[in-house]
Structures are given as structure tokens and as C-alpha cells.
Amino acid sequence: MPRLVHHGAESRVVTQVEFGGECHQWWVGVPRAYEGLLDLGMGPWVPVATLVAAAVGEDLTIEGTVSPKQLRGATHAAVLCNDWWRWRSPNIEATSTEQPFAPGHGTGLLFTRGIDSTATLIESMRGIGPRVTHLLSVADLEPNHSPSVAAMVLLDTKRAAASVGLPLIAMTTNLRTEVERFVNWERSFGTVLISTALALGPLLETLLISSTLNDKYRKPHGSTPELDEGWSTDRTKVLTTQRTLSRNDKVALVGSEPNLARQIKICWAGNQRRNCGRCTKCLMTMSALVVDGGEAALETFEAALSAEAIRRLVPATLAADDLIAALPGDAPHYEVLWPSNMESLLDRIAPLRPDLAEAWFDYRARGLYGQRAGLADSAALDITRGRVDLGIARGWGGHARPLTVAAAMRQQLCATNVETERPLRWSIAQRVAHGPSQIASLLSERWGRGAVMLLDAITPGLPPHAVQRLLNASTMRCWWSDAPYLEGVPLLEAISHGCVPLQITTDDRAAQLRGELGPTVGALVIGLAEIERGYPDAEQLQRCHQAAVQLVVTGSRERDQALAVRA
Numbered sequence: 001m002p003r004l005v006h007h008g009a010e011s012r013v014v015t016q017v018e019f020g021g022e023c024h025q026w027w028v029g030v031p032r033a034y035e036g037l038l039d040l041g042m043g044p045w046v047p048v049a050t051l052v053a054a055a056v057g058e059d060l061t062i063e064g065t066v067s068p069k070q071l072r073g074a075t076h077a078a079v080l081c082n083d084w085w086r087w088r089s090p091n092i093e094a095t096s097t098e099q100p101f102a103p104g105h106g107t108g109l110l111f112t113r114g115i116d117s118t119a120t121l122i123e124s125m126r127g128i129g130p131r132v133t134h135l136l137s138v139a140d141l142e143p144n145h146s147p148s149v150a151a152m153v154l155l156d157t158k159r160a161a162a163s164v165g166l167p168l169i170a171m172t173t174n175l176r177t178e179v180e181r182f183v184n185w186e187r188s189f190g191t192v193l194i195s196t197a198l199a200l201g202p203l204l205e206t207l208l209i210s211s212t213l214n215d216k217y218r219k220p221h222g223s224t225p226e227l228d229e230g231w232s233t234d235r236t237k238v239l240t241t242q243r244t245l246s247r248n249d250k251v252a253l254v255g256s257e258p259n260l261a262r263q264i265k266i267c268w269a270g271n272q273r274r275n276c277g278r279c280t281k282c283l284m285t286m287s288a289l290v291v292d293g294g295e296a297a298l299e300t301f302e303a304a305l306s307a308e309a310i311r312r313l314v315p316a317t318l319a320a321d322d323l324i325a326a327l328p329g330d331a332p333h334y335e336v337l338w339p340s341n342m343e344s345l346l347d348r349i350a351p352l353r354p355d356l357a358e359a360w361f362d363y364r365a366r367g368l369y370g371q372r373a374g375l376a377d378s379a380a381l382d383i384t385r386g387r388v389d390l391g392i393a394r395g396w397g398g399h400a401r402p403l404t405v406a407a408a409m410r411q412q413l414c415a416t417n418v419e420t421e422r423p424l425r426w427s428i429a430q431r432v433a434h435g436p437s438q439i440a441s442l443l444s445e446r447w448g449r450g451a452v453m454l455l456d457a458i459t460p461g462l463p464p465h466a467v468q469r470l471l472n473a474s475t476m477r478c479w480w481s482d483a484p485y486l487e488g489v490p491l492l493e494a495i496s497h498g499c500v501p502l503q504i505t506t507d508d509r510a511a512q513l514r515g516e517l518g519p520t521v522g523a524l525v526i527g528l529a530e531i532e533r534g535y536p537d538a539e540q541l542q543r544c545h546q547a548a549v550q551l552v553v554t555g556s557r558e559r560d561q562a563l564a565v566r567a
Contacts, residue, residue, distance in 0.1 A: 001015070001040075001063065001064055002014065002015040002039075002040050002041065002042070002044075002045070002064075003015075003040070004035070004038065004040060005027075006032075007029060009031065009032060010029040010030060010031055010032060010172065011029065011030055011031075011032050011034070011035035011038060012027045012028065012029040012030075012172075013027065013028055013029075013038045013039065013040060013044070013199055014026070014027040015027075015042075015045050017045075017049065017178075019052070019053075019056070019058060020056075020058075024178060025174075026045065026048070026173075026174065026175060026178055027173065027174055028044060028171060028172070028173045028175070028195075028196050028199040029171065029172040029173065030169060030170075030171055030172075030199070030200065031169070031170065034169060034200065034203070036202075037104075037200050037202045037203040038199055038200065038202070039198065039199055039200070039201035039202055041064065041065065041099075041201075042062055042064040042065065042066050042094070043066070043067060043070060043198050043201055043233045043235070043236075044195050044196070044198040044199040044201070045062075045195065046062065046066055046070050046071075046074050046195075046231070047074070047077075047191045047194055047195045047198070047231040048175055048178075048179050048188075048191055048192060048195045049062070050074040050077055050078055050090070050092065051077070051081070051179065051183055051188055051191045052179060052182050052183065053078075053090040053092075054077075054078050054081045054082070054087040054088065054089065054090055055081075055087055055182045055183045056182055057087070057088040057090075058090060059090045059091040059092070059093070060090045060091070060092045060093065060094075061093045061094070062092070062093065062094035062095075064094070064095070065094075065095045065096070065097055065099060066094040066095065066096050067096070067099070067233040067234040067235070068096045068097070068098065068234070069232060069233060069234050070231065070232065070233045070234070071092065071094060071096045072230075073229075073230030073231055073232060074092055074230070074231075075089075075092060076226075076230050077227055077230045077231070078090055078092070080226055080227055080230075083220075084220035085187070085220065098234065099234070101202075101234070101235050102202070103205055103235060104201065104202050104203045104204045104205045104235065104236065105133075105205055106133045106134050106203045106204050106205060106206075107130045107131060107132050107133050107134070107204070107205065107206040107207075107208065108132070108133070108134045108135070108136045108169075108197060108200065108203070108204045108206070108207050108208065109121060109124070109132045109134070109135055109136065109208040109210075110136050110138070110193050110194075110197055110207070110208065110209050110210070111135040111136060111137055111157070111160075111161070111168070112137070112157075112265065113156070113157055113160055113263060113264050113265040113266075114210075114264065114265065114266050115247065115250050115251055115254055115264065115266055115285065116210035116211065116212060116242070116250060117210045118254050118257075118260050118261075118264055119210065119242060119245070119249075119250035119253045119254055120132075120208060120210045120241045120242055121135070121164065121260065122253050122254065122256070122257050122260060123241070123242070123253070125164060125257075129208075129241055130206050130208060130239065132166065132208065133166070133167075134166065134167055134168075134169055134203070134204075135157075135161045135166050135167070135168045135169070136168075136169050136171060136196075136197050136200070137154065137157050137158075137168055137169070137170050137171065138171045138172075138173060138193060138196050138197075139154060139170060139171065139172045139173075140172050140173055140174065140176065140177075141173075141176050141189075141192070141193075142268050143176075143393075143399065143401070144268060144269070144270055144271050144393065144399070145271055146271050146399075149271050149272065149273055152273045153265065153273060154170055156263065156265065156273070157170075157265075158170070159263070160260065160263040163259055163260070163263070164259075164260070169200065171196055171197070171199070171200075173192075173196045175192045175195055175196060176188075176189075176192050179191075179192055185222070186221075186222050187221075187222040188222055189222045189223060190209060190212075190221075190222050190223025190224075190227060190228050191222070191223075191227070191228075191231065193209065193223075194207065194209060194228060194231045194238055195231070198231070198233065198236060201233060201235050201236045202235070204235075204236045205235075205236065205237065206236070206237050206239055207236050207237070207238045207239065208239055208240075208241050209223065209228050209238065209239070209240055209241070210240075210241050210242060211223075211225070211240050211241060211242050211243050211245070212224075214242075214243060214244055214245055214246055214247075215243045215244055216244075216246075224240075225240040225243060228240055246344070247288070248288055248291075248292060248344060248345055251285065251288040251289060251292045251294060252292035252293065252294070254294060254297065255289055255292050255293045255294025255295075255296070255297060256293065258296035261289075261294050261296040261297035262296050262297060262299055262300060263300070264297050264300055265300070266281060266282065266285050267279060267281060267282050267301075269281070269282075272302070274300055274301070274302050275300050275301045275302065276301070276302055276303065277301035277302045277303030277304065277305070277309075278302075278303050278309060278312075280313055282301060282303075283305065283309055283310055283313065284342065286298060286301055286305040287305065287310075287345060287349060287353075287356055287360065288345055290305065290349065290352065290353060290356070291345060291348045291349050291352060305356070306355075307355040307356055307358065307359040308359075310356065310359035310360060310362075310363055311359050311362065311363070313363055342360065342364075346360055346361065393483070393485065394487075394488035394489055395483070395485040395486050395487045395488035395489075395491070396485060396486045396488065396517060396521065396551065397484070397485040397486050397513055397516045397517050398483070398484040398485035398513075398516075399484075399485070400483075400485035400486075400487075400488065402488070402555045403488030403489065403491075403492055403552065403555075404552070404555055405492070405552060405553075409496075410552075410553045412496070413495055413496065413549050413552060413553060414549060414553060416495060416496070416498050416545075416549065417498065417545075418475065418498060418499075418500055418538075418541050418542055418545045419475065419498055420475055420538045420541055421475075422472075422473055422474060422475045423449070423473045424449055424450055424451050424470075424473050424474040424475065425447055425448050425449050425450055425474070425475050425476065425535060426443055426447055426450040426451075426474060426475065426476040426477075426478050426502075427450055427451045427452070427453070427470050427471065427473070427474035427476070427477055427478070427499075428440050428443070428450070428451075428452045428453065428454070428477075428478050428479060428480075429453040429467055429470060429471075429477075429479075430453075430454060430455075430479055430480065431454070431455055432454045432455060433480070435480035435481075435482065435504075435505075436452075436454055436479070436480045437454065438480070438528070439478065439480050439504050439528070439531070440452045440454070442528065442531045443478065443531065446531050446532060446534065446535070447531070447534070447535040448535060450474075451470060451473070451474065453467070453470060468497065471493065471494065471497035471499050472497055472498070474497075474499050475499065475500060475541065476494075476499055476500045476501075476502055476536075476541070477490065477493065477494035477497070477499040477500070477501055477502070478502045478503075478504055479502075479503060479504065480504050480505065481503050481504070481505050482505065482509075484509070484512075484513070485513070486503055486513065486517060486521070486524060486525055487503060488552075490503070491503075491524070491548055491551075491552070492552060494548070495545065495548050495549055495552070499545075500536075500541050500544045500545045500548070501524055501544070501545075501548050502524060502525075502526060502544070503524060503525045503526075504525075504526055504527070504528065504531070505525065505526075505527060506527060506528065507527030507528060507529050507530075508527075509527070510525050510526055510527035510530070511527065513525050520543075520547045521547055521548075521551055523540075523543065523544050523547060524544055524547060524548055
């Protein structure tokens with residue numbers, strides 16, 4: 001049964017979850033002042049437990065009483081997941097009886113300072129929909145944020161709440177970390193947010209979650225009214241807001257409230273307090289703000305909006321193919337990142353900023369018709385580039401998440417061998433910058449015959465097959481990196497083409513990273529000074545290639561084992 005524990009300045013409700021022969025602790029924390037409003041029942045845990053059980057194909061036994069309403073919703077959610085993603089619908093065993101409770105009187109809004117939740121808040125302030133009494137912020141959900149950046153983002157969210165005279169309850173949880181081992185964030189984020197907020201069930205009569213997709217364009221997704229509202233309990237009603245508004249409608253609404261517009265946070269692509277202004281999401285949002293009168297919000301972006309910035313983008317894909325390990329039952333799916341709102345947006349932006357409209361049309365064409373590069377840092381594996389565009393650091397060491405591949409790809413990788421007699425000893429394919437240019441010069445001088453493909457910031461690049469031919473002709477694929485981890489995407493691209501991967505960085509960073517990775521994997525990272533030692537011999541090349549293959553294969557097998565259904 002859930003229990004209450006004190007952890008520093010917060011109170012946590014903790015429950016024990018057992019599956020696959022393992023025992024895990026799931027928890028949600030709130031400031032001590034809200035301790036008396038924590039739900040010590042099973043209600044908060046039913047949504048995430050149901051989702052995980054469906055994903056891994058296990059039945060679910062709940063040791064405690066569950067609201068009859070929520071149990072019906074959980075059963076319906078499991079059926080939805082089966083329809084959408086072909087997950088097995090688990091049998092849910094639980095005691096379900098009506099329980100007396102003192103109803104809460106609050107209306108909580110899950111508030112991220114994004115366009116969706118800010119638009120909901122503005123409507124509430126104008127008397128549209130339920131009147132929000134509490135804003136709920138959930139920390140520990142952004143893996144790219146360092147503790148210091150996370151603290152600053154939370155401080156900004158508190159200031160936004162104070163500016164409209166509402167209390168902000170800063171919640172913490174480990175649910176994303178726990179659930180994401182089995183269900184990707186795109187399919188679990190709504191459920192994780194709702195489970196976290198339901199821990200304050202005694203306070204909340206209504207819990208508001210802002211719609212991500214409007215009813216016209218709804219599709220299987222991690223947050224839809226059918227899924228989210230099914231997690232309601234007898235005590236707390238979960239309600240999806242603004243179901244009929246498009247993204248452009250919401251942007252216009254946010255732009256009409258300059259105070260809140262100046263405080264939006266829509267970018268999670270990196271470890272920064274503000275919005276980067278360079279990623280796809282930022283540039284699409286900035287374009288919409290230009291059309292819909294939200295100039296005040298443009299102050300929150302670190303980079304300026306320009307056609308050149310849009311042309312630098314590589315069209316992203318938003319799902320997994322067989323190169324990225326899919327969850328059981330997942331089917332390969334490819335979708336150019338082109339939200340439904342962009343068509344109507346371009347019709348309106350063309351008269352105002354024809355340069356932006358032309359750049360976005362080019363972006364779409366490159367994604368739909370393949371007229372784009374395997375860019376230097378993404379070569380020909382478009383789907384892994386999509387992951388990078390969404391801000392997920394894939395690799396080993398630092399804060400990166402290991403890059404895993406499916407079983408078929410593992411077999412292919414294990415069958416690859418290094419061909420030391422290829423025409424090119426080494427190759428580089430990256431965007432033009434000081435680092436890649438420097439190592440290109442050094443490698444040409446010290447390591448003999450190689451090839452360099454350095455693309456400028458605006459040129460979309462060469463077709464992917466050109467990059468594939470470059471890798472197929474190279475013994476080593478080298479790249480410069482400023483990242484504090486061994487980059488997964490270029491490593492996977494290299495070994496899948498029979499190349500030895502080699503990340504080159506500063507001497508200090510190389511030493512630090514090798515210390516973290518260990519001697520075997522650390523050999524895949526070198527500093528500038530080590531180039532002077534000369535080209536590796538055949539034995540060294542074989543060892544490095546084997547280390548890279550084992551790094552990917554072993555990590556992928558471990559992930560599969562974690563997902564295995566208990567016999």
C-alpha cells in the first residue's frame with residue numbers, strides 16, 4: 001500500500017510495484033505544506049500501472065481499493081492501447097467499491113508554460129471553462145535539464161503563476177524515468193502527468209489537461225480525451241480543455257496576453273532556461289507568433305527567426321523504424337514533422353513574410369520527397385536525426401541515453417567486419433565549423449588519404465545515398481564533437497556501413513570521457529594530440545569496431561530483457 005515519507009523539504013507518497021521479478025519504488029512529492037492533501041490510496045498509480053502492464057503484456061493486480069469509475073476507465077484505456085498500438089489488454093484484478101470521501105473543491109491545471117496550457121489558463125482568466133484555482137508544475141520530466149537549469153525553469157514558472165495571482169504547486173516524481181523504460185514518452189506523457197497530479201486528489205475536484213491535438217486531427221497519441229479522461233476517479237474528474245482549438249488559435253490566444261506571452265517555455269531541446277529559437281518546434285511556434293500578433297513572446301527565444309534558420313533544419317520523423325528499438329507490437333512508422341496547423345499558417349504568413357513561407361515549403365518538400373541530405377551529423381539515418389531534433393541526446397556517458405536497436409539490426413551489426421583496404425582511410429561528414437575543419441586538416445596531414453564533406457549552414461546538403469557511398473568507401477568515420485558523451489548516431493551510422501567510428505574532441509574532454517567509459521569503449525574517443533601518433537594499425541581498428549558493435553548490441557539486449565514478459 002502507498003505510504004507517506006519525508007524527503008528533504010517535501011513529502012512523498014511512495015508505492016511499491018513488482019513486475020518481471022523486480023521490485024520498484026514509484027513516488028510523487030509535494031512541498032510539506034500540501035502533505036495533508038496527498039492521496040494515500042491507489043488512484044494515482046492506476047493510470048501508469050495500466051499503461052506499463054499493457055505495454056509489456058502482463059496482467060495487473062492492484063492490492064487495494066480502486067474507484068469503480070477509474071477501474072472502468074483503465075479497462076477502456078487498455079482496449080484503446082490494443083486498438084492503437086496492438087498492445088495486449090491486461091486483465092486488471094482489483095477490489096472496486098464505492099468509498100466515502102470528502103470532495104475537494106479545487107480545479108488544478110497542469111501548467112508547463114507551453115502554448116497549450118498557457119492558452120487554457122488565459123481562457124480561465126477570461127471566464128471560459130472551469131475556473132482554475134491551482135497551477136500544477138511537474139519537475140523531473142526533462143532529461144536534458146541539469147539541476148541548476150531545472151531550478152531556474154521552476155523559478156520562472158512560479159513567477160508566471162504569481163503574475164496571475166494563482167498558487168503553483170511544484171510536484172516531483174520519478175514516474176517518467178520508471179515508465180519510459182517500457183513506454184516511450186510520446187505515448188506515456190499524458191498518463192504520467194495525470195498520475196502525478198492525482199496524488200493531490202483530496203484537493204482537486206477537477207484536473208485540467210490541455211489538448212495537444214484538436215478533435216479534427218485526433219489520432220493515437222499519448223494524450224487524447226479518450227485516454228486522459230478515462231483516468232478520472234470518483235473524487236477527481238479529469239477534463240481535456242480546448243478540444244476544438246487549433247494550434248494557431250492557441251498561439252493567437254497567447255499572443256493576446258503579452259504578460260504571459262513573454263513567459264512561455266515551449267522548447268525542451270537542450271539544457272537551457274529559455275527557448276533555443278533554432279529547433280523545429282521553436283521555429284514553427286515563432287512563425288505562428290509572427291502571424292498571430294505574438295511579438296511579445298518572441299523575446300523568449302534566444303535566436304532570431306529567419307528563413308536561413310528554417311533552411312538549416314533537417315525534416316524530422318516522429319517515430320521509430322527498425323534502427324531504433326521499437327516496443328513490443330510497435331510498427332515502423334514515418335511521418336514528416338508537419339503539424340496540421342502549418343498549412344493554414346503558411347497561407348497567412350506568405351503575404352507578411354514570403355521568405356519564411358518559401359523556407360517552410362522547402363522544408364516540407366525535403367521531408368516528403370527526399371530532397372535533402374544525409375547531413376553530416378545525421379548521415380543517412382533519418383529517423384535517428386529525428387530523435388536528435390527532438391532534443392534527445394543519444395549515446396553513452398554524460399546525460400545521454402543509450403541508442404538501442406532492434407534484433408534484426410543487431411544481427412546485421414554482428415555480421416559486419418572492418419575492411420582495412422577500402423579506398424579511403426577515413427572520412428568526415430559534418431556541418432562546417434572550426435572543429436571539423438581543424439581535424440580535417442590534421443587527418444589529411446597525418447593519416448593519409450581521406451575525404452571531407454563539410455556543408456555550410458544553409459545548404460540542405462547532398463542526398464542520403466551520397467553519404468552512404470562515402471561511408472562505404474571509408475575504413476574510419478571520424479567526427480568532431482563538443483558533446484560530453486560519446487555520440488550514438490554517428491557511431492551507429494559508422495558500424496552499420498562497416499566503418500570504425502572515432503569521435504575526436506579536445507584532449508581534456510577526451511581524457512574525461514575515456515575515464516567515464518572505460519578503456520575498451522574509451523578507445524572510440526581521442527583528443528587532437530593523439531592524431532599525431534599516426535593511423536591505427538589493423539588490430540587496433542578491429543578492436544575499436546568490435547567495441548562499438550558490442551556497445552550497441554549488449555545495451556539493446558539488456559533493454560529487450562527488461563521488456564520481456566514474465567513467464
